[in-house]
Amino acid sequence: MRPDLRKRMIFGRHDITRDAPISRLHLLVCRNTLMYFNVEAQSQIIDRFHFALRDDGFLFLGKAEMLLTAGDRFDTYSIRQRVFRRRHADVASPRSITPARLDVYRSPEPREMSRRRHLRDLVLDTAPNATIVLGSDGTVALINGQARTQFGLTSHDLGRPFSDLEVSYRPVELRSLIDQAQAERRVLRATTVERRIAGDEAQYFDVVIQPLAGQDGSVDGVAVNFTDTTMATRLQQEVKQVRVDLETAYEELQSTNEELETTNEELQSTNEELETTNEELQSGNEELETINEELRMRTGELNEARTFLEGVMSSVAAAVVVLDTGLKVRTWNSGAEDIWGLRASEVIGQPFFSLDFGLPTHLIRDAVTKCMSSAGQLQDAQVNALNRRGRAITCTISCSPLNEARNGVVLLMEEQPAAAGEQPATREPA
Ligand SMILES: C[S@@+](CC[C@H](N)C(=O)[O-])C[C@H]1O[C@@H](n2cnc3c(N)ncnc32)[C@H](O)[C@@H]1O
Structure with a gap:
């Protein structure tokens, strides 16, 4: 301080809520202090x-800071600089200080009041909900911490007309709601207001517009309170979606269930059919087993009969040849192998009259044909032949029908004993 000025200064301790005011001042500077007090204390x-x-x-x-409710006692000198001017006493309202009211300032409690007020302000400023308070003239009187964070407001916005701020119309048109709340003197609400933020993200708020009543019952201002319901709204949306999904899943489940029931019925009927088929198969199987058993027995009997027949055939010294009705060789016994030198395996199934061996078969064709047609009559023939060694023999051939020629004929061929001094014949018989 310049010493010449310093000399004219008085420094003193002064509690603005308690101590008696110094009077007749030209200039009163009190910066950034009022805002720590509540409306009531500020007014005092x-x-x-x-x-x-x-x-x-x-x-x-x-x-x-602003002079919101002192319009009757102060004029605004510079709103930008926050300079106000006391009105002339003759125009001042009856709310001007009177000696009687000075008694209040000396009450012994202001420090406690100040402390409580400070706490109240702190609570408001740190409250989880964003709060903006407007004065009766529509300017911003208070912005709490959450409102500053949420809507990017600063202390520079204090005193500005609320309608100049983006928050007055986004995320919800508040200006008309504020007018209505003030006019009707009632609390208005806007619920689940959506606010788009970066990208596709959205925030949701419940907004409460609360008119503030002054001491004389008039509306002194409006408090706008924003409760962030983003989490609850998202959960509600998720619950809604989950409910829809559940209903869809339930419907799908029901239709699947119906399909399953149908399939089950089909399966049951198929099962019944299968059981019937199984029973039929079982009975068929039993029949087959019986037939099989019979077949086995018959096969055994047949084998026995064949063995017996083969035994008989091989024990007969004469040649026995059985022809079927088509004149093909059916049986060619060991006697026939001995005389003619052909093995049974070479001739069985071959046409008898096309076989080439020592017997001139064309000579007995008539006898065989007759035997076949006369059905039952024995035909004999004597034929000169060559045996397997190329020796001329005379062969007696008996042709007898088999089962009245229904199954062919049996040829019994016997070599006649040669007369003494008889010469062997040539290969070609007469
Ligand atoms: C935020 S500071 C402002 C200081 C200065 N006026 C400025 O603008 O930088 C608030 C001041 O108010 C003072 N203060 C708080 N309660 C007071 C009261 N009841 N009477 C007088 N001064 C008070 C504090 O001591 C503090 O210095």
Whole structure:
């Protein structure tokens, strides 16, 4: 301080809520202090300041501070600089300080009040909900911490017309709601207001517009409170979606269930059919087993009969040849192998009259044909032949029908014993 000025200064301790105001001041500077007090205390302090100033004296407040409810006692000198001017006493309202009211300032409790007020302000400022308070003239009177964070507001926005701020129309048109709340003097609400933020993200708020009643019952301002319901709204949306999904899943389940029931019925009927088929198969199987058993027995009997027949055939010294009705060789016994030198395996199934061996078969064709047609009559023939060694023999051939020629004929061939001195014949018989 310049010493010449310093000499004219008085420093003193002064509690603006308690101590008697110094009177007749030209200029009262009180910056960034009022805002720590609640509306009621501010009003009392403003009363004191009013009392302290002389007519036309200046009151200089902080950037974030306003004279909201003192329009009757102060004129705005510079809103930007927050300079206000005390009105002349003759136009001042009856709310001006009177000696009687000064008694209140000396009450013994202001420190406690100040402390409580400070706590109240702290609570408001740190409250989880964003709160913006407007004065009766529509300017911003208070912005709490959450409102500053949420809507990017600063203390510079204090004193500005609320309608200049983006928050007045986004995310919800508040200006008309505020007017309505003030006019109707009732609380209005806007629920689940959506606010788009970066990308596809959205925030949701419940907004409450609360008119604030002044001491005389008039509306002094409006508090706008934003409750962030993003989490609850998202959960509700998720629950809704889950419910829809559940209903879809339930319907799908029901239709699947019906399909399953149908399939089950089909399966049951198929099962019954299968059981019937199984029973039929079982009975068929039993029949087959019986037939099989019979077949086995018959096969055994047949094998026995064949063995017996083969035994008989091989024990007969004469050649026995059985022809079927088509004149093909059916049986060619060992006697025939001995005389003619052909093995049974070479001739069985071959046409008898096309076989080439020592017997001139064309000579007995008539006898065989007759035997076949006469059905039952024995035909004999004597034929000169060559045996397997190329020796001329005379062969007696008996042709007898088999089962009255129904199954062919049996040829019994016997070599006649040669007469003494008889010469062997040539290969070609007469
Ligand atoms: C945020 S500071 C502002 C200081 C200065 N006026 C400025 O603008 O930088 C608030 C001041 O108010 C003072 N204060 C708080 N309660 C007071 C009261 N009841 N009477 C007088 N001053 C008070 C504090 O001591 C503090 O210095």
